[in-house]
């Protein structure tokens with residue numbers, strides 16, 4: 001920007017430590033690409049104040065809607081969300097201006113005494129309220145001939161790890177990205193392999209959103225976009241949307257890309273749906289070639305849809321009916 005005294009861009013953020021960390025990182029990057037000052041504007045969302053379990057209050061959209069309202073009424077210029085918290089339908093009035101380079105998408109275990117999942121004793125109490133995590137953790141335990149007791153928990157990362165520190169739980173499962181952004185990744189006792197636990201669609205990625213009519217700002221924010229991350233999360237979210245699953249449904253998905261520096265990139269998309277008790281999982285994968293012109297979302301979108309169709313044919317729909325925990 002050549003503007004000599006530009007107005008500060010207002011970045012709307014939730015007040016949680018994680019949201020502030022994520023917004024702070026994006027604010028720095030936006031200052032760099034626009035040359036404009038960025039100020040943080042705190043917005044309280046229903047998801048931050050409610051004590052109810054996420055599955056009961058309608059899933060992750062609760063973290064997003066207050067920020068989106070502020071974008072639409074012009075209180076803020078742009079917002080940063082955890083991409084996995086975004087509903088799959090993108091409102092036409094809002095532009096997903098950038099999906100920056102993704103952090104580690106995996107889940108991690110934070111367990112007492114440095115334990116890994118396979119080292120947990122039979123009957124161990126593992127904190128997570130996520131049906132996706134419950135389904136896969138229980139399936140994993142079953143494959144070891146063991147049981148774990150999944151315990152629904154809520155609260156921020158400090159609170160969750162606190163259950164282990166206080167000895168109330170043997171372990172909790174969290175997203176690696178959240179711990180990393182808070183500088184606490186060293187506390188993970190195991191990075192859970194995506195062969196055992198597929199993350200939530202979009203996990204580890206951020207979404208930078210602004211009003212669609214603000215084309216100039218959208219173009220500037222687009223400089224933060226990582227096309228490979230965008231292709232991967234587009235495929236994962238397309239799978240989720242085609243499964244017609246709410247964000248609290250037990251769906252895991254992960255797309256890996258192998259960039260060959262040439263015209264095409266090979267992408268593998270894996271998806272899983274299961275019953276929360278882990279007795280049944282439908283897990284499938286597909287591979288495809290994503291054109292180097294990654295601006296074209298057709299291939300990732302189609303891969304997600306096709307994999308969803310195969311999963312539905314294998315009975316995924318019946319498993320997702322089980323929404324309550």
Ligand SMILES: NCc1[nH]cc(CCC(=O)O)c1CC(=O)O
Nearest residue numbers: 082084174175177178203204205
């Ligand atoms: N469920 C809430 C949420 N939304 C985003 C993250 C972590 C950051 C990310 O996945 O990008 C978390 C915490 C967690 O699942 O441990």
